[in-house]
Amino acid sequence: MRLIGLPLILTLSLILAPLAVGAQSAGKVYRIGILVPGSTSPQIQAFREALRDLGYVEGQNLAIEYRSAEDRLERLPGLAAELVALKVDIIYANVTPAAQAAKNATKTIPIVFGASSDPVDYGLVASLARPGGNITGLSNTGADLSGKRLELLKEGVPGISRIAVLWNSANPIMARQLRETEVAAQVLGAQLQVVDVRGPDDFARAFRAVTMGRPGALVVLADFLTVNHRGRIAEFAAKNRLPAISEFREFAAAGCLMAYGPSAPDLGRRAAVFVDKILKGAKPADLPVEQPTKFELIINMKTAKALGLTIPQTLLLRADEVIQ
Numbered sequence: 001m002r003l004i005g006l007p008l009i010l011t012l013s014l015i016l017a018p019l020a021v022g023a024q025s026a027g028k029v030y031r032i033g034i035l036v037p038g039s040t041s042p043q044i045q046a047f048r049e050a051l052r053d054l055g056y057v058e059g060q061n062l063a064i065e066y067r068s069a070e071d072r073l074e075r076l077p078g079l080a081a082e083l084v085a086l087k088v089d090i091i092y093a094n095v096t097p098a099a100q101a102a103k104n105a106t107k108t109i110p111i112v113f114g115a116s117s118d119p120v121d122y123g124l125v126a127s128l129a130r131p132g133g134n135i136t137g138l139s140n141t142g143a144d145l146s147g148k149r150l151e152l153l154k155e156g157v158p159g160i161s162r163i164a165v166l167w168n169s170a171n172p173i174m175a176r177q178l179r180e181t182e183v184a185a186q187v188l189g190a191q192l193q194v195v196d197v198r199g200p201d202d203f204a205r206a207f208r209a210v211t212m213g214r215p216g217a218l219v220v221l222a223d224f225l226t227v228n229h230r231g232r233i234a235e236f237a238a239k240n241r242l243p244a245i246s247e248f249r250e251f252a253a254a255g256c257l258m259a260y261g262p263s264a265p266d267l268g269r270r271a272a273v274f275v276d277k278i279l280k281g282a283k284p285a286d287l288p289v290e291q292p293t294k295f296e297l298i299i300n301m302k303t304a305k306a307l308g309l310t311i312p313q314t315l316l317l318r319a320d321e322v323i324q
Helices: 006-026 042-053 073-085 096-105 146-156 174-188 200-213 224-228 230-239 249-254 264-279 301-306 313-318
Strands: 030-036 062-068 090-095 111-116 135-139 162-168 191-197 217-220 244-246 258-262 295-300 321-323
Touching: 030 042, 030 073, 030 096, 042 090, 042 111, 042 264, 062 073, 073 090, 073 096, 090 096, 090 264, 096 111, 096 135, 111 264, 135 264, 146 174, 146 217, 146 244, 146 258, 146 313, 162 174, 162 200, 162 224, 174 191, 191 200, 200 230, 217 230, 224 230, 230 244, 230 249, 244 249, 249 258, 249 295, 249 321, 258 264, 295 301, 295 313, 301 321
Parallel strands: 030 062, 030 090, 090 111, 111 135, 162 191, 162 217, 217 244, 244 258, 295 321
Antiparallel strands: 258 295
């Protein structure tokens, strides 16, 4: 029997070692916790699709732990604690309340937030350029665009002066967006009727209040609650012949007249890139918070025709999408 010399053994060891490491890495199953306040979100589907495009396949090298507060913000801390107890590799919290709950639950597990209106003011990160800690992600400019949405609504529906604003007062993050909307209304000479909802069972009361106020149009401040119930909102607006505008494309697709703001699916896809970088070794503290780069104006012409509106050509030419 011929013995293999020591030099040859060492050579084979050096060749095979990287293969063994690669096989071990290939066998790794990453556990991603998804924490959301509402039952549905335009970002989540795009986030999961982007993960697949990046090579993460559920049932093979990826396990998803999905937790939804079902429109009840008070449930978020407990759900975040569940994900921490499961020792997930990373937590994706799509909006500010979920990110706050995740951050309060762990100082070690990396966290990526998908759309925070002001992550510095809300204490998520130390700064946009240097987040610090175990959290980073994407900001949202929903509040900053509140005035632009009012301008677009008045351009599309000339002559309106009284506008109802529907918002979730149970979500403290929305207070800034309401303030920005009120400031814009003063500049544009519009009178606002502010109506709040605090949960899924509150819409019937809110709709009655809007009807009694006899507004000429409706602005919907987008958060998890109003996004989840955008179909009900669009149906109410159509029944009462109210031109309505909100932030995300999904509102216009549901039947509202217009939407203007960042692309929610784009935010979800970009959040997946953050997750991929962190799973590959990057530290959240070293990944600057990114701001939206894709904004879209959507006009639903089917709704415009039903309302008897003629949308100015100048506005149609600026639209990124016209739903027929």
